Amino acid sequence: MPKVSVIVPNYNHEKFLRGRLDCIINQTYTDFELIILDDMSTDNSLNIIKEYQLAHPNLIRVIPSTENSGSPFKQWDKGISLATSDLIWIAESDDLASTSFLEYCVPFFESNDNLGMVVAKSNAIDATGQQISEFHPMFKGYESELFNDKANGFNYFKGNDFIKDYLVYKCLIPNVSGTLFSKDAYVKSGGLNMDFRRNGDYDLYFRMLFNTDVGFLNKSLNSTRYHDAKLTASNNAQSFKELSTILKPVFNKLKLSASKRLEIMSFYFTVFKYDIYLNNTYTFNEKLAIFRNLSDLSGLLKFKFLKFILQRQKIDLAKKLRN
Template identity: 40%
Template sequence: MNPLVSIIIPNYNHARFLKQRLESVFGQTYQNFEVILLDDTSTDDSRSVLERYAAHPKTSHVVFNGKNSGSPFAQWEKGLGLAKGDYIWIAESDDFCEVDFLEKLVPLFFKEENVALVYCRSNNVDENGNFFDIFYPDNFDNQKWKTSYFNNGNDELKNFVRYTNTVPNASACLFRKQDFDFSEMKKMFFAGDWLFWAKVLSTGNVYFCSEVLNHFRFHDKTTRSNRSTNRYKEYLLVLSFIYKTIGEKLSYERKHFWIYYEMQRQSVSLLFLFRHVRPFFYAYSYFRYKLLKHQIRTKLLSKR
């Protein structure tokens, strides 16, 4: 009931947020943890901030890369390799949390059987410290994530995660340590976290805590602020994994839903369409997209 938690803090150019992040970690009311500090060749003042915490008794490793890894998941993989705890918290360097984050979440691993993932509700905070009561999954079901719940991992994949990434921020999560294959994720820039949480859920169950214990920093350098027509390729890779896990076939129409979803989200020109979809399927796929979008939203709302 008092397991060691390995807290991995991967950082890249977040010097202005680091002190608040680190103080919120070291000040936890639950104190059985180690801290692994990783810097991916920052060009700001991050190194000097991290070095001030290197001698802290809870700090087990401080690693400064000589060359940028090119992927946050390479840092996740490195941190997991150094971790001694049975449970992992990837505390992103620009976020911060409540002091009882671990105290509230760690016991949930022992409340039900085979819990592989525990996460809490978050709110958004901008770079100036202004808070916004925004939790991305509420866009798909504005009631489900208002109360705490336990669910079978495969059921969570089948009924929710295959429609969207319902785990919007790594800093809000604790997960059971195990071996993960990061080879695909290290090539991804937009949906690698979605794939990671799908892999975690394929190994066990989930417990969600509806208390706001995590504060998700949103600024112009966050991945969600970036746009690219390559997103849909990563979406399809994630969906292929999920559908294989739940034993269903990823249909032609569902693949094209994600292509058109990306088009609508970014107002992509028809040139994108003709590069990736045979033109004579245009009308058919467009109407299938509209229908499937309606069906998905209706199905999600019916899960309340």
């Protein structure tokens, strides 16, 4: 039985597939199986996948869907259920990795019994593969805390401490392609909740790390690709509704004070202000409905929001009078 199961969920990424599969097949650590899932692609993806399977029949299993699942999380879960290995690498089909990704990440599980996940340093690339940022954008402000040269570049966090000090603020495990995790930890957490269409990964990481630990590796081993067709969790009503559902039990379990809740929600309130409230594509009632999901997490945030609305109304009134 191989040590690692590499799962590549794909949908219409024919122009990125060869690069993705090449960097997996050429890994310097070779004790792995490769499971490729195609979610009823309408481009030439499946032909490319079959070409690779023909060239590597003992390495690759191809599992094409008979209908589109409509969810990347369903594909992740399907791949994990098919995996025969102790460790899982979900390598999304539009991203890239160093050929030494597994070589660096696997040994940490052998020397840390309660380790549930290793997160490698990720950069950001464009559609052509050119680097646009040394760090994934979600790491901004946390780069030195998560990635440093202590202990040979491996920064180990107890799961509960990482949740309390970092994960509650935002999803600082932003790209699953940059992680290697324990299948046992996934199963014991209950796996992905398919009710979440946008933030299922964020919800999963909380449940996994309440029982296991996480390490951040200061080596740039993963590249998150940004392109027009990138499937991302956009800041819409569904996203904020899910966020409230995910964070509420976490806040209660951690017994967070009112001031701590407000501190955490400040990030999301800033996102709300600029992406929702000041976005004219939403009606005022829609903006209020979205905000209710955030205000459920912090009573103090309601007062902050009311102050913000009054300030905006004064600004808007002044503009009307000038015109």
